[in-house]
Amino acid sequence: xxxxxxxxxxxxxxxxxxxxxxxxxxxxxxxxxxxxxxxxxxxxxxxxxxxxxxxxxxxxxxxxxxxxxxxxxxxxxxxxxxxxxxxxxxxxxxxxxxxxxxxxxxxxxxxxxxxxxxxxxxxxxxxxxxxxxxxxx
Numbered sequence: 001x002x003x004x005x006x007x008x009x010x011x012x013x014x015x016x017x018x019x020x021x022x023x024x025x026x027x028x029x030x031x032x033x034x035x036x037x038x039x040x041x042x043x044x045x046x047x048x049x050x051x052x053x054x055x056x057x058x059x060x061x062x063x064x065x066x067x068x069x070x071x072x073x074x075x076x077x078x079x080x081x082x083x084x085x086x087x088x089x090x091x092x093x094x095x096x097x098x099x100x101x102x103x104x105x106x107x108x109x110x111x112x113x114x115x116x117x118x119x120x121x122x123x124x125x126x127x128x129x130x131x132x133x134x135x136x137x
Contacts, residue, residue: 008095011064014088015077022074022125024067030092030102031129034058059129062090062106068113068123078125081108087130103134 011028012019040052069075081088091103106127113123 004096010093012091019091020074023072025064027065029063031059031062031133059133062127064125066123068121078108078111082111100136105130
């Protein structure tokens with residue numbers, strides 16, 4: 001199994017029908033995809049508890065950290081989705097040499113800029129995934 005460097009991984013947001021790279025992302029946590037289950041153990045079950053799938057997947061959130069430029073087009077596009085909330089299309093393009101993509105619809109939940117002594121302006125963004133992530137097969 002290969003060990004792939006993160007450099008070159010991109011977070012893209014659909015802006016005016018074009019997937020545009022969100023500028024200056026330095027950390028990205030992809031949506032985890034959590035298969036929902038329920039306890040299906042009954043009183044006749046042996047010692048081991050059993051679980052079954054519900055048929056639902058909670059794809060959670062994507063979080064990212066970026067160097068913050070309030071004048072950047074992608075920052076303006078994200079803040080527009082906060083002032084006028086709406087679902088938007090996103091994708092993560094992995095740095096695996098094949099440009100593998102995970103696409104999803106999501107809602108920007110927050111964009112939190114921060115200024116720290118002896119550091120650059122930074123921001124954290126949270127995107128709630130709506131529906132399933134499209135994984136390559």
